Amino acid sequence: MPDNPYVPIPVRVQNVRVESDDRTLRTYDLVFADDAEPFEYLPGQFCQLSILGKGEAAFGIASSPTEREFLRFTVNRVGTVTTALHYLKEGEELGLRGPLGNHYPVEKFKGQNVVLVGGGFAFTTLRSLAAYLLANRSDYGDITVIYGARRPGLLLYRDELTEWEKRGDVAVHLTIDEPAAGWDKAVGFVPTVTGKVRPSPKDAWAVVCGPPVMIKYTMPVLLDLGFAPDRIYTSLERRMKCGVGKCGRCNIGPKYVCTDGPVFSYAELASLPEGV
Amino acid sequence: MTQRIVTAADLDKLVAGWAKSGAVYAPVEVKDWTEFRRIVSLAETDLTRVNTKLSARGLLFPHCETMFRFEASRPDKAQEADEPETQVVLGVRSCDAAGIAVLDKFFSGQGETDTYYQRRRDRTTLVGLSCHAPADTCFCSAVGGSPTGTRGLDLLLTDLGGRYLAEPLTDKGAALVKDMPEASASDLAKKAELADRAEAAITERIDTRKLKGLLDTADGNPIWEELSLPCVNCGACTFVCPTCHCFDITDETRKGKGARIRVWDTCQSCTYSQHASGHNPRLAPSARFRNRTMDKFRYTVDQVGEVSCVGCGRCIRECPAGIDICETVERLMLALVK
Numbered sequence: 001m002p003d004n005p006y007v008p009i010p011v012r013v014q015n016v017r018v019e020s021d022d023r024t025l026r027t028y029d030l031v032f033a034d035d036a037e038p039f040e041y042l043p044g045q046f047c048q049l050s051i052l053g054k055g056e057a058a059f060g061i062a063s064s065p066t067e068r069e070f071l072r073f074t075v076n077r078v079g080t081v082t083t084a085l086h087y088l089k090e091g092e093e094l095g096l097r098g099p100l101g102n103h104y105p106v107e108k109f110k111g112q113n114v115v116l117v118g119g120g121f122a123f124t125t126l127r128s129l130a131a132y133l134l135a136n137r138s139d140y141g142d143i144t145v146i147y148g149a150r151r152p153g154l155l156l157y158r159d160e161l162t163e164w165e166k167r168g169d170v171a172v173h174l175t176i177d178e179p180a181a182g183w184d185k186a187v188g189f190v191p192t193v194t195g196k197v198r199p200s201p202k203d204a205w206a207v208v209c210g211p212p213v214m215i216k217y218t219m220p221v222l223l224d225l226g227f228a229p230d231r232i233y234t235s236l237e238r239r240m241k242c243g244v245g246k247c248g249r250c251n252i253g254p255k256y257v258c259t260d261g262p263v264f265s266y267a268e269l270a271s272l273p274e275g276v
Numbered sequence: 277m278t279q280r281i282v283t284a285a286d287l288d289k290l291v292a293g294w295a296k297s298g299a300v301y302a303p304v305e306v307k308d309w310t311e312f313r314r315i316v317s318l319a320e321t322d323l324t325r326v327n328t329k330l331s332a333r334g335l336l337f338p339h340c341e342t343m344f345r346f347e348a349s350r351p352d353k354a355q356e357a358d359e360p361e362t363q364v365v366l367g368v369r370s371c372d373a374a375g376i377a378v379l380d381k382f383f384s385g386q387g388e389t390d391t392y393y394q395r396r397r398d399r400t401t402l403v404g405l406s407c408h409a410p411a412d413t414c415f416c417s418a419v420g421g422s423p424t425g426t427r428g429l430d431l432l433l434t435d436l437g438g439r440y441l442a443e444p445l446t447d448k449g450a451a452l453v454k455d456m457p458e459a460s461a462s463d464l465a466k467k468a469e470l471a472d473r474a475e476a477a478i479t480e481r482i483d484t485r486k487l488k489g490l491l492d493t494a495d496g497n498p499i500w501e502e503l504s505l506p507c508v509n510c511g512a513c514t515f516v517c518p519t520c521h522c523f524d525i526t527d528e529t530r531k532g533k534g535a536r537i538r539v540w541d542t543c544q545s546c547t548y549s550q551h552a553s554g555h556n557p558r559l560a561p562s563a564r565f566r567n568r569t570m571d572k573f574r575y576t577v578d579q580v581g582e583v584s585c586v587g588c589g590r591c592i593r594e595c596p597a598g599i600d601i602c603e604t605v606e607r608l609m610l611a612l613v614k
Binding site: 249 | 521
């Protein structure tokens with residue numbers, strides 16, 4: 001079936017690890033099964049992961065294109081497909097379609113400061129973006145990461161966050177919702193912490209990714225700090241099926257999240273009927 | 277292309293011939309309505325009714341379609357589904373053909389080409405049939421169509437009384453009637469007269485030319501609450517619509533074998549846009565009603581460059597709550613100019 005955009009290509013699980021202390025999140029590093037060359041993609045794009053017989057679901061790519069050895073996805077176990085994905089073991093195969101959608105405007109970010117604001121398990125494509133920016137560190141100005149979860153054990157990629165904290169060329173602000181034993185960093189919701197960190201809007205771009213409620217309350221904070229609506233980006237989630245702009249399921253007004261997005265500026269979102 | 281004359285007897289022979297080399301679909305009476313069914317003889321058809329219950333879209337984009345098959349033991353390997361047959365669709369009304377032209381834009385006119393739609397489309401010849409007596413729910417001429425419109429068709433037949441004027445529009449259409457005698461000037465004149473009469477029979481109930489600028493700001497208008505009050509979000513309008521193209525994709529397995537299938541879906545269903553987390557960006561019934569109306573008259577103008585209502589009137593006829601899309605648009609326009 002050449003050129004059929006609906007047929008997944010086989011990929012193999014190279015590595016799988018439990019990501020959160022409640023075991024609902026697992027991270028998979030996938031490699032192409034048929035010795036296929038890795039595809040080109042940019043941070044913010046997504047793929048459809050597929051287990052034939054169970055179905056297909058969309059996931060943001062958590063790896064950076066600079067990490068050419070694998071494609072990384074973090075899967076929250078919540079339905080049929082994600083449960084089947086959670087049963088996958090190292091060496092087993094699954095289907096993949098992608099890369100799909102647009103990406104964060106990393107070209108526009110060149111020479112500028114970038115502020116990443118993330119919440120919960122929506123940190124996946126922000127991890128891709130951060131890894132990309134850090135791999136091309138000299139192309140960018142100040143990089144700030146503000147990332148929160150309900151509790152420490154729900155923060156994704158904790159080892160990597162620790163490495164970033166040690167690097168010195170990226171400001172990392174981690175927060176949890178309520179105080180916890182052994183936690184000496186910020187406590188509070190992401191919008192509040194963003195207001196306290198006060199990232200400067202000068203020559204800066206903000207990328208916000210998280211649950212709808214977090215996005216809703218973070219946007220006004222960034223606007224108050226002086227970020228222009230066309231300099232704030234977010235990535236939207238919709239219940240997609242085809243991923244290629246045919247099935248209609250992910251529309252927001254005239255836009256399809258799968259092909260016009262998933263990355264939108266706040267200025268674009270303001271003109272659409274439903275937003276996040 | 278040369279216009280030709282096909283008598284009823286000739287059409288009978290043509291249909292029998294087409295049926296030997298592929299499938300032929302035409303409106304067939306079922307209870308008190310007609311629908312497109314596979315036929316082998318012209319005698320099975322009922323070409324007198326204005327519109328079939330469902331549009332012809334299902335012959336190119338089936339209600340339920342196998343995308344590919346797989347075996348449960350090899351959940352990583354997809355096997356191709358069967359190739360569709362060649363088909364002639366006879367008796368397609370101009371509104372339905374225009375609807376197919378819109379579907380062409382969605383499925384293959386932009387971005388990726390939809391493999392499943394395109395391979396059926398490539399194997400399909402659409403033979404239209406002019407309307408002489410539009411129904412009171414018809415408004416094709418208000419949305420850029422006509423009872424004798426040729427858009428999307430390969431061949432248009434016009435019933436001149438026991439014999440048909442055949443206007444080829446593509447090479448595929450011309451090939452179907454290449455052995456038929458040429459039409460005379462009086463045949464063409466008669467067709468023109470019938471076309472004028474049919475056109476005059478349609479009461480233009482909306483003016484879509486006025487819509488575009490107006491609807492740019494319509495999403496947030498409180499009028500949607502009021503307009504959508506009678507709507508029960510059953511989705512009947514979306515299933516009968518010639519241009520609705522939304523689908524769901526799902527896997528089915530049985531006894532070790534399975535298939536990934538796609539099924540028509542409706543934006544009127546509350547689970548249509550619901551996330552796995554439970555969050556639903558279009559939870560309010562009025563938001564779903566608004567989505568359908570705005571999609572037809574505004575969103576697709578951005579997406580494919582035109583209004584995607586073809587004026588077939590099916591949604592008016594089938595709505596259990598008596599909602600008339602023309603009235604909806606009219607009331608909306610009134611609210612917007614206020």
